[in-house]
Amino acid sequence: MFTTQGIIMTLILGALAGWIASMIMNKNAQMGAGANILCGIVGSFVGGLIYGLFSDNPTPSTFTQVLWAVIGAVIVLAIVNAIQNKNNPTHTNNRPRR
Secondary structure, three states: OOOHHHHHHHHHHHHHHHHHHHHHOOOOOOOOHHHHHHHHHHHHHHHHHHHHHHOOOOOOOHHHHHHHHHHHHHHHHHHHHHHHHHHOHHHOOOOOOO
C-alpha cells in the first residue's frame, strides 16, 4: 500500500510546505523540523480537500500539490495561532489605556 519512496516524498514535501507556511505566518523561529513536517502533512490533507472542492482535475501537477499543501498549512497555522491566542491572552496587544 505505502512504498518507502512514497513515505519519504511525503515527509520531504510536507517539510517543505510546512517550512514555507511557517515563514509566511512568521512562525519560522518558533517551529522546529518536526513541527514543520507535521504542519505540512496536515496542511497537505487540508489543501487537498479544498482543491477537490474547487477543481475537477483528479491528477494535479506536483507544483499544484505543493502549492495547495502550503495553502492548507497556512490555514492550519492560522487555526493553531487563533486557538493559542484565545487560551493565552497575555500574548495579545490589549493593554489598558492610561
